[in-house]
Amino acid sequence: xxxxxxxxxxxxxxxxxxxxxxxxxxxxxxxxxxxxxxxxxxxxxxxxxxxxxxxxxxxxxxxxxxxxxxxxxxxxxxxxxxxxxxxxxxxxxxxxxxxxxxxxxxxxxxxxxxxxxxxxxxxxxxxxxxxxxxxxxxxxxxxxxxxxxxxxxxxxxxxxxxxxxxxxxxxxxxxxxxxxxxxxxxxxxxxxxxxxxxxxxxxxxxxxxx
Numbered sequence: 736x737x738x739x740x741x742x743x744x745x746x747x748x749x750x751x752x753x754x755x756x757x758x759x760x761x762x763x764x765x766x767x768x769x770x771x772x773x774x775x776x777x778x779x780x781x782x783x784x785x786x787x788x789x790x791x792x793x794x795x796x797x798x799x800x801x802x803x804x805x806x807x808x809x810x811x812x813x814x815x816x817x818x819x820x821x822x823x824x825x826x827x828x829x830x831x832x833x834x835x836x837x838x839x840x841x842x843x844x845x846x847x848x849x850x851x852x853x854x855x856x857x858x859x860x861x862x863x864x865x866x867x868x869x870x871x872x873x874x875x876x877x878x879x880x881x882x883x884x885x886x887x888x889x890x891x892x893x894x895x896x897x898x899x900x901x902x903x904x905x906x907x908x909x910x911x912x913x914x915x916x917x918x919x920x921x922x923x924x925x926x927x928x929x930x931x932x933x934x935x936x937x938x939x940x941x942x943x944x945x
Contacts, residue, residue, distance in 0.1 A: 748833040748918055758833075762942065775943040778931075786887050788880055792936040794854070797910055798847050803877030804865050804908060805843055822846050823864035825915070832859065832916035839864075850912065859915030863907070870904035880935060881906055888931070903928070911939070 748758065762768070778786075790796075805822050824841040828834035841849055853860045867876035869889075875882045885906055892902035903925055909932075911917075932941075 745918075749831070751831070753831055753833060755832075758942070767943075775941055782891075786884075786891060786931070787933050788884050788887075789933075789935045790880055792880075792910075794847060794850055797850075800878040800881075800908060801846065801862075801865055801910070802843060804867050807867055807871070807873060807876065819844075823862040824849070825861050825863060825917075826853075827859045827914065827916055829858060832914070833918040835918055854912050857914050859912050861909070861911030861915040861917070863909060863917065865908045865910065866905055867908075868905045876906075878908065881908055884933060900929075913937075 747753070747761075801822050805820055809818075809820060820843040821840040822843050823839060824846065825839050826836040828836065850860060867878070867881060869876070869885050876885075888902055892900065932939075
């Protein structure tokens with residue numbers, strides 16, 4: 736099912752000349768805005784205030800976090816010390832932001848220069864695969880924002896109990912610049928599940944398909 740739907744979405748969003756307006760119009764035509772087809776909700780109230788975190792994050796704050804998470808990932812994967820470290824980086828296609836370039840990495844030592852250049856030119860970049868596994872045995876990720884969020888999620892998970900939901904120890908730092916668009920994304924690697932998104936800085940628009 737996931738492979739079939741992935742192909743359908745790719746054909747629709749990846750068509751030459753496809754625009755955001757056409758996607759929204761087609762979604763409305765199919766009735767995606769109906770409440771019974773809603774696939775995402777906005778959390779409010781006490782739960783939100785007890786779990787959510789936020790901070791103004793710029794390039795200078797972001798780069799040390801990415802370096803720390805990249806180093807941790809390389810260490811857990813047993814990467815050779817002689818290999819030049821790379822970071823996860825997705826680059827949008829200027830002609831269709833629903834498409835991304837085939838190369839999804841960047842040398843860590845030049846990441847800051849590329850991100851600054853793309854921000855200045857309005858060409859969006861982002862990362863969907865900057866992660867940390869809190870089951871790795873390390874004392875922390877090196878990213879205070881992520882460590883604090885994990886502690887709150889872990890506490891909430893203990894109260895809820897594993898009989899209701901089990902907390903995935905892999906957390907994602909999904910960072911993006913203005914102009915970046917995730918073409919489409921299916922979280923099918925840990926089914927069934929629900930995903931909590933905590934927007935720490937800036938704003939994002941989500942379009943959930945039923």
